[in-house]
Amino acid sequence: MKVLQVLPSLQGGGVEVGTLEIARALVAAGHDSWVLSAGGGMVARLQEEGSRHVEWNLGKKSLLNVLQIRKLRRWLAQEKFDLVHVRSRMPAWVVYLAWKKMPVSKRPRLMSSVHGLHSVSRYSAIMCCGERVIVVSKTAREYVTSNYPDVDPSKLRLVYRGIDPARYPWGYQATEDWKQKWFQQYPQLRDQFVVTLPGRITRLKGHLVLLKVVRRLLDSGTPVKAVIVGGDDPNRMGYRKEIDEAIQQAGLQEAVVFTGQRSDMRDIYSVSNVVLSLSTKPESFGRTVLEALSLGVPVVGFAHGGVGEILAALYPDGAVALGDEAGVAEAITQLKQGKAGDLKQNNLFLLSNMQQQTLSVYRELVP
Secondary structure, three states: OEEEEEOOOOOOOHHHHHHHHHHHHHHHOOOEEEEEEOOOOOHHHHHHOOOEEEEOOOOOOOHHHHHHHHHHHHHHHHHOOOEEEEOOHHHHHHHHHHHHOOOOOOOOEEEEEEOOOOOOOOOHHHHHOOOEEEEOOHHHHHHHHHHOOOOOHHHEEEOOOOEOOOOOOOOOOOOHHHHHHHHHHOHHHOOOOEEEEEOOEOHHHOHHHHHHHHHHHHHOOOOOEEEEEOOEOHHHHHHHHHHHHHHHHHOOOOOEEEEEOOOOHHHHHHOOOEEEEOOOOOOOOOHHHHHHHHHOOOEEEEOOHHHHHHHHHHOHHHEEOOOOHHHHHHHHHHHHOOOOOOOOOOOOOEHHHHHHHHHHHHHHHOO
16 A cells, blocks of 8 residues: 555654554555655654655645645645545645545545544544544544534544553663662652652643642641653643642642653653543543553543543553542552552553554555
């Protein structure tokens, strides 16, 4: 097959990582893998792994993109792709409008993926334009069937995201050198019971819930340290100020550590006693939850969205009803007292499964 994946850029992020993972699988299976984007730091790796990259910015939210439709249609006809897989809304619109006017006998098959639970709108509906539509969780499938009733459910295909167990091996431990540097930077975490909340500092991630949980734990005689791993959102600095003020008011200055954005999450998970997922809105999947659980680190989280699906499969004792702060505190207390339930090894949400299943969906369209 000659396959083209289309997305806004290759700067980094979950969709971008998934694009490279599928490109790698295509190359390994002997297919011709192409990616179209505005470029970015991941292009070199993509090309090193055997795919071709076409630099073309279709992701900018501008009416000027309409001017690119005819040019794109000519290029698609020229390159004779067997299949085009769109992964983001604005590029999907441009590709779809170009593809729709091509002769049926000469146009490639069209695939799309629903990676996120976007605001429901005609603009977002384009992610269901494919002749097959991959949904990354049962939650994402429910989002489509509930909000876009005109979409034929028979064309939806559930393909869970997955991780490489070689990258996130069960029982992984950071090196002594890494630990030494970590505890030099954060000496207050040494020999402490650490709860970690990963994710960018935005309101949806539930930082204010974390502070209430920590205060509840301390008041009940359960000493913990909370580590917040994630960069500030420059457009939401008012929220960061709100968090800082809440820490002051609750007297948690000594109990909360901010690390900023880090690239060593695997090591941070390994020195955490519990990882938390406190998102107030459901996520389509929940990669950080899966990463931690795959290492054997317990996760306590609100059981909704994709996070709820992962917890149900791998660590049901970590699942807490949405908004139940007391339940989160109790689950952490149980872990601290050594009363944790069984944590199952991840044999379901695997990168190899995701790659094989995605290529199988491609083969439905290009036998």
